[in-house]
Amino acid sequence: EVQLVQSGAEVKKPGESLKISCKGSGYFFPSYWIAWVRQMPGKGLEWMGIIYPGDSDATYSPSFQGQVTISVDRSINTAYLQWSSLKASDSAMYYCARQNGDFLFWEFWGQGTLVTVSS
Amino acid sequence: QSALTQPASVSGSPGQSITISCTGTSSDVGNNRVSWYQQYPGRVPKVMIYDDSKRPSGVSDRFSASKSGNTASLTISGLRADDEAGYYCCSYAGSSTYVFGNGTKVTVL
Numbered sequence: 042e043v044q045l046v047q048s049g050a051e052v053k054k055p056g057e058s059l060k061i062s063c064k065g066s067g068y069f070f071p072s073y074w075i076a077w078v079r080q081m082p083g084k085g086l087e088w089m090g091i092i093y094p095g096d097s098d099a100t101y102s103p104s105f106q107g108q109v110t111i112s113v114d115r116s117i118n119t120a121y122l123q124w125s126s127l128k129a130s131d132s133a134m135y136y137c138a139r140q141n142g143d144f145l146f147w148e149f150w151g152q153g154t155l156v157t158v159s160s
Numbered sequence: 161q162s163a164l165t166q167p168a169s170v171s172g173s174p175g176q177s178i179t180i181s182c183t184g185t186s187s188d189v190g191n192n193r194v195s196w197y198q199q200y201p202g203r204v205p206k207v208m209i210y211d212d213s214k215r216p217s218g219v220s221d222r223f224s225a226s227k228s229g230n231t232a233s234l235t236i237s238g239l240r241a242d243d244e245a246g247y248y249c250c251s252y253a254g255s256s257t258y259v260f261g262n263g264t265k266v267t268v269l
Contacts (some may be wrong), residue, residue, distance in 0.1 A: 078205075085246070086197070086263065088260050098256075100256040102161060103161050104161070136205070144193065144211050144214075145193050146250070147195070147197070148207060150206075152204060153204060
């Protein structure tokens with residue numbers, strides 16, 4: 042069974058750094074693209090970026106380029122989303138999602154990680 | 161890269177059909193595949209349609225979709241109370257990027 046398990050909720054202060062994770066299981070992790078998706082409170086889904094675990098090739102939405110870093114550790118089947126200096130506006134639910142192997146859609150989703158940034 | 165345009169809300173009575181539009185450009189919807197996701201409040205999104213009009217196994221055939229030019233559409237037939245949710249389109253936009261629609265809240269009257 043394919044599963045994406047995300048790290049737990051985080052409460053941080055503005056200016057702090059953060060790295061959240063998404064651990065894949067039940068499939069060959071290197072071969073499937075992983076995306077990160079933001080959902081601000083009461084708002085819609087926003088595609089942030091994507092990474093191919095096989096070669097760590099990452100691409101970002103222009104809206105998020107330079108704001109976050111997407112990385113992967115193939116040895117533990119885990120993808121990451123990190124911030125070097127959080128802002129209050131980064132408060133949101135963050136989902137990771139795995140692409141289907143044959144078609145361009147997000148077939149499996151993590152349970153989400155709620156990030157709250159407040160002084 | 162702007163969000164694809166969806167109506168903010170669509171409503172219908174039980175048993176009726178409703179259609180949600182998703183308008184993009186030739187850089188995304190017009191020349192790439194579209195998928196649709198259903199999301200209940202506080203829940204994880206679920207794919208309802210992929211490859212413009214294909215239904216994953218387990219998705220009701222009351223959900224159908226099509227595309228014409230730069231606009232994709234999702235139709236829900238035989239509307240039911242449990243169809244009340246948020247719906248998002250998503251398109252590949254080239255160069256390993258994707259874009260979501262701004263989302264549509266479906267209300268069952």
